[in-house]
Amino acid sequence: MGVTTGTDAVDEGFTRFSEEHAQGQLVPRIVDVALACADEVLVADGVDRLTGADLLRRAALVRSAVLAHHAGLDPRATPVAVLRGHDVGAVAAMVGVIAAGHPVVVLDPTTPAPRLRHYVEAAGASLVVSDTARTATAAEVAARVLDPDSADASAWPDHVDAAAALLGSPADPDDVAVIVYTSGSTGAPKGVACEHRSILHDTWVSSEGTGAYPAGSVVAHLLPMAFSAGVTPTLGALLVGARQELFDPRRRSIAELPGFLADVGADVLLASPAILRGVITSLGTRGRLPGLKSVTMAGETVHGAELAAIRRAVGPDCVVRNRYGSTETWLMTEYPISGDDESPDGATPVGWAVPGARLQVELEDGSLSDEGTGRVVLTSRWLGGRYWNAPEKTAEVFRDNPDGSRTFRTSDVGSLGSDGCLRLLGRSDHSVKVRGLLVEPGEVDALLFAQPDVREALVVGRPSARTGRMSLVAYVVPEGPRPQASAVRAVVRENLPSHMVPEHVVFLDALPRTERGKLDRSRLPDPAPSSAPFEVPRTGWEEVVFEQFCAVLELEDLSIHDDFFELGGDSLAAEALVSRLEALGDQSLAQIGTATLAAAPTVASFAAAVRSKVRSDRPTLVPLRPEGGERPLFLVAGAGSAALAMRTLAHQIVPGIPVLGLQANGLENRALPDWSVGRIARRHVATVRGEQPEGPYRIAGHSLGGLIALEMAHQLRRAGQEVETLIVLDSFPPDPALMPVVHHPSTLAKLKEGVSLALTGIKAHSGLGHYIRFFRQGNFLQRRYTTEVYPGRTLVLVAGDDVDAAARRQWGPHLSGDARIVEVAGEHMSILRDPRVASVAALVSAELRSEDAPAVLDLREHHGELADR
Missing domain, CATH: 3.40.50.1820 (Alpha/Beta hydrolase fold, catalytic domain)
Known part of the structure; x- marks a missing residue:
């Protein structure tokens, strides 16, 4: 793109993104960059590629259609939903909706339709921008469906005229641009309303302020656009003048990612720790991800051994950034590690407050301190979020300060050192993170309570003793005959995202309660162990196989008679297991494959099958x-x-x-x-x-x-x-x-x-x-x-x-x-x-x-x- 490295340098029509841009609006900046890069690819998804000119034309079509559908309505009070895949059309739709002056609500296509309808109704939206593949689902969640891809390509406006049209509905910096939904403990979703200026400032912090993806970068974008972590790079890359290459890890194998990064020339990777684990496993111990200058991760705890493996894969010239933020605050902290920096032991810190933010902890007496352990509190003049149409909920956690700044009380507990470095310790309420995604167990409780064959239900998160990672356990009191555990999971799976499905279901005659009648969580029993007899490895060879099973399944312990697939293994995990065993270098392992595991899925049977050498x-x-x-x-x-x-x-x-x-x-x-x-x-x-x-x-x-x-x-x-x-x-x-x-x-x-x-x-x-x-x-x-x-x-x-x-x-x-x-x-x-x-x-x-x-x-x-x- 020819953008120079000077902070205020002008090249090809737009200035390098700076903190001052946060005083403006999203669309004019996106238009400036797109016009300057009219012939340069700004967004690609492996199938389609949008130049700046293409983006302007497609976004203008969306804007025009949205305005036609909502003529006479106040756009600031009328959100519009977008339901598409992880593709260039979703990016153009987001820009088009925001340019029309309407807040945009991005929906995750992997979420069940009843849940999506819940978001749309809570936002007060009646129109969803979708595509041909998702028209049926879109019709289930909103009264009207708009498919801009069905328009004749010859009807797309000239990109200069399109740019002028996109500027036709100017917004105030304090207007809401995006509404991102999160769950409440009662099961009702909370929509966080994000203003233009807070998004702009977060973009500067996430990209230029921290150096993660400045102008000219090629950003591999894997994060779902429906979540706050995905909104930032989607809009941010357009704002700073970086090219974003979209890769959907829920549709494509993680094993394809290294080749994808090389093919597109990515120098920045934005991914969750769970995705990075899968990449490291697919690479093997000697695999590398060359060419990356920056890797950012957030969403769950990253332990020392995992961090070391990631650093080995990306090399010393790549900065690895462990980050912490929330939907209400955007990015709050960053812990960068590069070169010869020593990796921390145990859980990796989430780091120091980003520019423009101040971290404190709320102590037991309610006072705020710049160091110590307590509830994490953030103060910033750029903190503009609020809960959509919920002023009472907003007042519970947000506070306006006399100096014009705002304060937000998180639900996280952390330890803040004298140097300002923050380590997270857990949640102050019962919320948990599963696979990097925040889960309010009360939402699952509410769903199970509504079932006619359930009298009571309580869902909690239980950490693994080895990794500290969470899984969900559902405690269910049946109303009449006991249902099957699989039926309980099926109900959740049909109505909620897959990461909210309980891994264990425990049936009880009654939930334990205190003498005052309150739930006594301390008396909840542990889930029953596997029905297979427990037995430790009996030979050195079984010990080797046992260790590889544990490593791939991320379990501390298991019986040699436990079934690999019942423990959560899938085909990708099976391929990783075979690769790990082949990497041991034993010639007798040269011919093993996943077929062997399919026929012999336990440590005992698999070890015997491999050693038998039966071809x-x-x-x-x-x-x-x-x-x-x-x-x-x-x-x-x-x-x-x-x-x-x-x-x-x-x-x-x-x-x-x-x-x-x-x-x-x-x-x-x-x-x-x-x-x-x-x-x-x-x-x-x-x-x-x-x-x-x-x-x-x-x-x-x-x-x-x-x-x-x-x-x-x-x-x-x-x-x-x-x-x-x-x-x-x-x-x-x-x-x-x-x-x-x-x-x-x-x-x-x-x-x-x-x-x-x-x-x-x-x-x-x-x-x-x-x-x-x-x-x-x-x-x-x-x-x-x-x-x-x-x-x-x-x-x-x-x-x-x-x-x-x-x-x-x-x-x-x-x-x-x-x-x-x-x-x-x-x-x-x-x-x-x-x-x-x-x-x-x-x-x-x-x-x-x-x-x-x-x-x-x-x-x-x-x-x-x-x-x-």
Whole structure:
């Protein structure tokens, strides 16, 4: 962008962002930067890229549509919601709504619709800006839905005219620009109203004031825009003149992140500690993240060993920043570590107050002190937040001071040293943080209390003795017969975000109470241990496996008979376990894979299976759920994915049907890969016929696996075999024109990609780089696969919330038999995981039983993309 390093230097039309900009408004500054960078990319999401000119045009369209919908209303009192994915359209929509003078409420697309509707109603919004993939959900949460992407691109205004239009509704610096919702202990959400000037000042603090992402930076933005931690970089990068590259860790594998950072040339990474843990695991002990100058993390405690691993991965030239803030205050403190700085022991401090802020602690006598231990209190003249339409709640924690500053009493307890450095100790109330997200257990209590089979409920956070990280425990007193624990979790999962689902459910005859009738939390029993018999490792080899299980699952202790998956392990954790064991260097471990863990999921059985050195003559076959006397379902994994990723789906399919997974040759055995969809299918057909010599066959596949399953069905039919049903799980049709175009930032990057593809299955891998290489090779193959129309019975399931849903619906021209295309809730990978996988399993089960499918959206009826058969 050519921005110079001088604080007030002018280059290409805008000055470097300074603290003085906080006296102004958001939109004029964004417009200035966008005009100066009209031909430069400001926002990219891996699919779309917006230059400054593009951003101005798209934001102006949103502004115009919002004003048309809300003509005659006071914009300052009429919020507008935005429900989109982690994409460039969401960024443009936020700018457009703010430019219209309306406060914007960004909704998280992974939150259940009833909860989103609760936010919209509490804000008083009636309009939601969405996109085609989320229109159905948007219609559930608001009276009116606006889809700016449906507009004809030729109708987009000239970017100079668009800039003028965006400036047409000037705001006061004290006007509310954004409303961010958090939960109250009673279950009712609290909306924090954030003013223009407080956002502007927080942007300066977060970026230029601390040096985290100044002008010209390339910021890898992973944080959900619906939360305060995600709002700052979304608007902040536009304000300072940095390019933001959006990466959604809830839709894409964390194992892809290192390659993504390198491909986009990111020098700044904004992520939660949980995401960083996943990245470090995927890299392995020797993996590195070169090129980064700054890494910021916040949201939960980071312990010394974790911090050391992060610093090793990013190198001494990268500043690692541990931060602390809240929705009400934005960023409050920062603890930067770089170069030869010594890593602290134990929990990493959250650091010193940022410029313009003063930290104190409230002592037991109610007085404020500049050092000591107590409730953390922040004072700043830039503190402008308040609770939307809730002056009483605002008065409880905010105080206006005579000098024009404001004070906010947090709910955190901390220790403030004489040097001003703050260490957090916990919450002053019963709120807890789970996976870095604040949870008010009372919100879960209120939901459970409302269930007819629950008399009383109490949810608390219990820390791990080893890590101090929180999990939720629900204590439930049934009304009549005891429900299943899984049913209790299902109720929460259907109504609240996944991090609020209790890990343990404990049933009691009554909640313990004091003699005065108050709840006695000290007498709540610990959750029952695993039903498996407890036994410690019996041999040195079991001790080695035991240590790796504990490390991957982040558990201090477990029995050698505990099931890996019942303890919370998933396919990514399984891949990490295999990588850790392979890294030990023992030659006997060279051929292990996640298939071994699927068949032997305990320390005892896995250790025995590995040491037996029994080599399978079908290395691509993974028994996901081998039990059952009916014809099996053969389930083909997607590109670069171990078949184990579909274990959750397999275990929710109707009992009695064995489910056998198929994965790429060479993925987890020493062998060269197959270099066409046809060759992969031929190998899998041979494996299938080795298990089931004659048809009829049941075949399914996810992603690339759907195309391989299609080709297998063709080959089996040509061999005279009957294929009972083909099930395609969120796959592109066999039409390369429908698949996303691969963008390479440079010729060198394209060359490197080609070399990487050529080395698939050949070069030794570190961490999960092996899986990534097969993933890219699989994408290469699917872009080159076409075939004839398939005449057999077919069920196509499409993840309706995914960015590529429209393309993946286009199966009509490729199917001529009894075929259905059905849309399910979720995104490409989430449909294989709880809670979305339940509806997928129900549809697959109905198809295998030839039953009527559950009531879901059939796209033949609603989109007309398939003619009536």
